[in-house]
Amino acid sequence: MIAKTPTPPYYAVIFSSTRTEGDNGYSKMADKMVDLAKEQDGFLGVESARNELGITVSYWRDLNAIKKWKDNAAHSIAREKGRNGWYRSFKTRIAKVERDYEFEK
Amino acid sequence: MIAKTPTPPYYAVIFSSTRTEGDNGYSKMADKMVDLAKEQDGFLGVESARNELGITVSYWRDLNAIKKWKDNAAHSIAREKGRNGWYRSFKTRIAKVERDYEFEK
Numbered sequence: 019m020i021a022k023t024p025t026p027p028y029y030a031v032i033f034s035s036t037r038t039e040g041d042n043g044y045s046k047m048a049d050k051m052v053d054l055a056k057e058q059d060g061f062l063g064v065e066s067a068r069n070e071l072g073i074t075v076s077y078w079r080d081l082n083a084i085k086k087w088k089d090n091a092a093h094s095i096a097r098e099k100g101r102n103g104w105y106r107s108f109k110t111r112i113a114k115v116e117r118d119y120e121f122e123k
Numbered sequence: 124m125i126a127k128t129p130t131p132p133y134y135a136v137i138f139s140s141t142r143t144e145g146d147n148g149y150s151k152m153a154d155k156m157v158d159l160a161k162e163q164d165g166f167l168g169v170e171s172a173r174n175e176l177g178i179t180v181s182y183w184r185d186l187n188a189i190k191k192w193k194d195n196a197a198h199s200i201a202r203e204k205g206r207n208g209w210y211r212s213f214k215t216r217i218a219k220v221e222r223d224y225e226f227e228k
Contacts, residue, residue, distance in 0.1 A: 030218050067176050107125060113135050119214070123210075
């Protein structure tokens with residue numbers, strides 16, 4: 019659900035995507051990548067939702083943690099499969115979270 | 124769909140939320156707020172998806188444009204209604220997009 023991130027600053031990777039038709043192993047790989055991301059040093063949390071558009075925001079301590087996750091071998095293979103099959107289009111944005119505020123009933 | 128934003132830097136407002144039961148006028152107001160946001164100076168685009176968790180990311184030219192949208196009267200009323208009824212919880216993160224890259228088949 020809503021990620022419990024620390025006090026800013028920290029980083030967000032906003033990944034917005036549209037999918038091709040059919041699952042074709044996508045959901046299983048997506049779950050696996052979330053599990054793997056959670057094990058990485060500097061990982062702070064992840065939020066995900068999908069309708070026609072999918073948005074996954076992962077949160078990281080710093081740019082170095084993001085770079086190491088990008089270079090992770092299993093993640094690189096998954097991204098390659100994404101480009102070759104699962105995704106019709108995507109856009110990745112690397113952003114520095116400067117402040118946040120929250121509400122809970 | 125995926126927002127066509129300019130070359131960074133620009134700002135993202137990442138709004139993650141969980142809803143209370145029932146629509147109660149929420150969808151109509153959400154559409155209205157997106158229409159209104161699009162008219163604001165400095166608005167660059169918006170992306171939205173919802174399952175159990177909803178994620179709306181709006182993109183803005185700078186912090187001043189975000190502040191003006193926050194102070195918009197109709198938007199302030201909508202936010203108040205959100206806290207009083209539509210949302211169970213939310214978290215807003217203000218983030219500076221430092222770089223982005225995209226893919227399209």
